[in-house]
Amino acid sequence: MKWPKKKTSKGCTVLVVDDDPACLDEYCDAIANLGYTMRSATSAPDALKQIAESHEIGVVITDLEMPSMNGISLLSEISNRFALNRPIVTLVLTGHSSLQVATKAMQSQAIDLLSKPVSMEQLAEALCRASAHHFATANRFQITALTQRLDPPVVRDQNAKQNNTPTEEELQAFTRMLLKLQHNKSKFFDPAC
Numbered sequence: 786m787k788w789p790k791k792k793t794s795k796g797c798t799v800l801v802v803d804d805d806p807a808c809l810d811e812y813c814d815a816i817a818n819l820g821y822t823m824r825s826a827t828s829a830p831d832a833l834k835q836i837a838e839s840h841e842i843g844v845v846i847t848d849l850e851m852p853s854m855n856g857i858s859l860l861s862e863i864s865n866r867f868a869l870n871r872p873i874v875t876l877v878l879t880g881h882s883s884l885q886v887a888t889k890a891m892q893s894q895a896i897d898l899l900s901k902p903v904s905m906e907q908l909a910e911a912l913c914r915a916s917a918h919h920f921a922t923a924n925r926f927q928i929t930a931l932t933q934r935l936d937p938p939v940v941r942d943q944n945a946k947q948n949n950t951p952t953e954e955e956l957q958a959f960t961r962m963l964l965k966l967q968h969n970k971s972k973f974f975d976p977a978c
Contacts, residue, residue, distance in 0.1 A: 797843025
């Protein structure tokens, strides 16, 4: 199936994980044509390696059934290894959806479960939700880091205290991020709310 072409980039990189080369190619083409920067992996171990090496990856879409490590195990590993350090939003693709599969996916922190075959509209909507979730989470990470620098924990030895005051550039970047968040919020939510 040919997907309509779009040329704009939509922020974080999307990693698609599927052991079926035909499915992987189709989803990669669709995601790229929706305007997202994307990468691919044919196995969960390869996906974990790419996530560790690339901080641009913010959304992971994984097939559920894969050899050696399935999608649920991959989600658990992503959560265990990366959740405290950076925001990664996960979605699950499956040809065998059920309430039990959906429950396992959500317990493993997936924000969406897509049943194969996935239409372009379903994929676009799921990626829009995932991107919004990623940016909201990324902003919380930045706010938490800046707050910790502005109000550090009490240090017993005052001589060991580091200068945690943010630089002018960090404050400007933080302000730009807040303005961008406010602007992007209007794309997803009614401005009257």
